[in-house]
Amino acid sequence: MTLLIRQHPSYFEPSTSELPQGCAPTFKMSVASTMLARKKTKLEVFQAYSKKLSERGDIDMSAPGFLESLRDHFNRLPTRYALDVNIDSLDVLSHKRLLEEARSDPTAVSFAIRPVEVVVSRHRDSSQSPTISQSRHKEKTYLPKPAFGSSPNLQALTIEAGEKIADEDMASPSGHNHDGEHMTFYEITVASADQPKLLSRLSEALSDLGLNIREAHAFNTNDSFSLDVFVVDQTERQTNSNLEELLGDRLAQMPPPSGAASGTPQLKLPAEDPIASALSAMQQIPARPGSPAADDWEIDIAQLQIDAKVASGAFSNLYRGSYCGQEVAVKILKDVQDDTSQYQEFLQEVSIMRKVRHKNVVQFIGACTRKPNLCIVFEFMSGGSVYDYMRREGMLSLSQVLKIAADVSRGMDYLHQRKIIHRDLKAANLLMDEHNIVKIADFGVARIIETTGHMTAETGTYRWMAPEVIEHRPYDEKADVFSFAVVLWELLTCKVPYSEMTPLQAAVGVVQKGLRPGVPASAPPALGQLMEACWAQEPGKRPAFRDLTPRLQLMLQAAKDEESRRAAAAALAASKPVPSGGLLSKLRGKG
Known part of the structure; x- marks a missing residue:
């Protein structure tokens, strides 16, 4: 798998507008402003971001196609990306570049790493200002805020860390008290062609490197690419360059998207007649004559008839059909010849289903284990x-x-x-x-x-x-x-x-x-x-x-008894005759 690592200066160098003078970054947002932000459209966010870029003066807004490609970036991502991303920084441009690199080579995983900082107030005295003095700010080198730094998860983490730091100061025998504590995390942004289990594989890669995922944001584009942003910290401190190298090596071990390695599109059943294509492909494999008793679950393809598609998944399609006159469900795997791990999962599923027989477990009937047309046949469940x-x-x-x-x-x-x-x-x-x-x-x-x-x-x-x-x-x-x-x-x-x-x-x-x-x-x-x-x-x-x-x-028995009692009471109430007397008859002089 190709790895593209980009350290754009604009991605790692925070602008002065990101950090107001004399105060720490804050992630507070009023309920009213949150509701207002949620009413914005992607077009309005694009326009606001374009205006901020123009006000900076260091971005060439007149470059051919720049605004069109920026608008296209927002349009390809879901609305929640536009509403949540920090438009006061250059994060959007960095995300756009990473996705463009992934699109230029669908076998590539393009990623970037940068340290980000959350400042936690350590004051316990309510009479003191919760912000750090401007003079102390001048002594520090500031890192950028996370691209999605206003999320509730990271706010909670910051509060907890601040309380822990304050407790440590109170317990310090020297009485030493700091004005503020800068918590350094890393933000890792990954862009690649979307594929099944991508989030699982990325989180596993980060975990293998001793990185604790503190925050995660996953976005899928409308052209089947993925942008995933993680905020992590480390159990073992490493330099940024070393972490980048380690992560690059680890991501290189991930399998490429199905069909991407060979440059050929995934094999799909023709839309005009998927059933006939599936049957035709499966019938190219002759039935195994004289199958031994140990393999009596291996199905005879000639006896399998597929009638209609029921559902479609990432790795397989589900069909309704019949086998030896019995109504069955047929799970046909897709493109499994290109994915050894998927083939092993298929064999594991067959192995397990052969061992089980219970009225509350779907009954296994048989399987075809010959590549490339792999399928599992089990009882058809008409209720879905x-x-x-x-x-x-x-x-x-x-x-x-x-x-x-x-x-x-x-x-x-x-x-x-x-x-x-x-x-x-x-x-x-x-x-x-x-x-x-x-x-x-x-x-x-x-x-x-x-x-x-x-x-x-x-x-x-x-x-x-x-x-x-x-x-x-x-x-x-x-x-x-x-x-x-x-x-x-x-x-x-x-x-x-x-x-x-x-x-x-x-x-x-x-x-x-x-x-x-x-x-x-x-x-x-x-x-x-x-x-x-x-x-x-x-x-x-x-x-x-x-x-x-x-x-x-x-x-369950208690619930049934209660529901029966209520039904009986309701039936009894409905069958009672309405009294002929009462207030109305008295008003008419008949009482």
């Missing part, structure tokens, strides 16, 4: 996913929530007894049959628990991920219990967890701030307590599914 069901039906009753939860808990208890961790439990991976029985699906990232009982390496989906998985610490089956608690929140609210945040921002909040979705008001106390226990920060404090299942079944 629980995620789709919630959006189709609206808010669920308490008994529906608990019934789904009990089904999932039974399936997960079975998997854990078989030493299998799912690692990506969420409503989208739970399927329903025609009888509304819920079954666990998608074992693409599932794994067998190792003999040590713990695993490492991050996987899954950030919004549902346990803190120990996010931090790349050893973990066990209790990581699934954490995800199950977030699934319960999904079922009660019919919403996506942390929808107001980017996935990586949510992950940072879960680890650094103990962020949780919160127990919904509609949850009974017993269910709320169960959720809080399941998403406890420490894995050892979370219950096992073998304990959760009977608790959920008791809650």
Whole structure:
């Protein structure tokens, strides 16, 4: 993978307008100004930024195509980029250059590193000014603020650090007290062609270098590129140039986007007749004659008929079809011949699905393991996913929530007894049959628990991920219990967890701030307590599914009884005759 590193002077040298004389940078914003900012459009932000560049006097605004390319930069990124980025600096131009470098070579990862600074007041005496004196400011060399420095996560970090520093001063035996403390972080900006699991791979690369992610902002452009901005600090201090070299070496190990390495477009099924193309491609592979008993799950392609596409994902397409007269779902992998790790995940999924048979786990029927046409065949779930069901039906009753939860808990208890961790439990991976029985699906990232009982390496989906998985610490089956608690929140609210945040921002909040979705008001106390226990920060404090299942079944029976009682009371009230007498008849002289 090509690496492009750019240290533009304008990117690393703060302008004088960034730091007001006599005061430290502040990240405070009133509620009114926040609401006003949120009403701005990308065009208005572009115009405001262009005006600020013109006022600087050191930017050639008349260069051919400059303003057009700047407007195009804002248009290609989501509105939240324009609303959140610091337009008082040259960060936007730096982001634009990095994306242009990535576009010029889609196999490249273009990145830049710069130190950024947050100043924390250390005054404990309320009579003193919270700002640092101008004379002390003159003695310091200032670093720029982060490009998205007004975010709540970084504000909270600053406050916590300030309190810690003040406590250390109070405890100092020498009585030495400083006026202010400059906290130095690094801002790492990465631009590249977008690809599946990009955020996961970038966060893993930073973690491998001993960098703690304090803040993260991820943006996708409308032409399939990604701009990711991280604010980090280090467990081991290194020079900027050394860190740049180490990060460059680490990012070079990331796989290039699918199809980019060879310069050829990804292989896709023709839009005019995708079913016929899929069948034609698969039938080029002859069936394996005389397959031994150990491979009796290897499907006979001649017996597989594909009828229609059901869904499309980053790595595979899902079709409805039939196999030997049975209605089935067929998961066909895309371009897997170019990605060895993806092929290994496919084999792992086949291996795990062959081992399981439970009424709350999707039933495996067979697979074709011959490249390049790899597929998995399993029972067809006519009810679709629980995620789709919630959006189709609206808010669920308490008994529906608990019934789904009990089904999932039974399936997960079975998997854990078989030493299998799912690692990506969420409503989208739970399927329903025609009888509304819920079954666990998608074992693409599932794994067998190792003999040590713990695993490492991050996987899954950030919004549902346990803190120990996010931090790349050893973990066990209790990581699934954490995800199950977030699934319960999904079922009660019919919403996506942390929808107001980017996935990586949510992950940072879960680890650094103990962020949780919160127990919904509609949850009974017993269910709320169960959720809080399941998403406890420490894995050892979370219950096992073998304990959760009977608790959920008791809650389900109680909910059904209560709903039956209310239905009976409502029916009785509706059947009562209306009295013929009363106030109206008395007014008419008939009482």
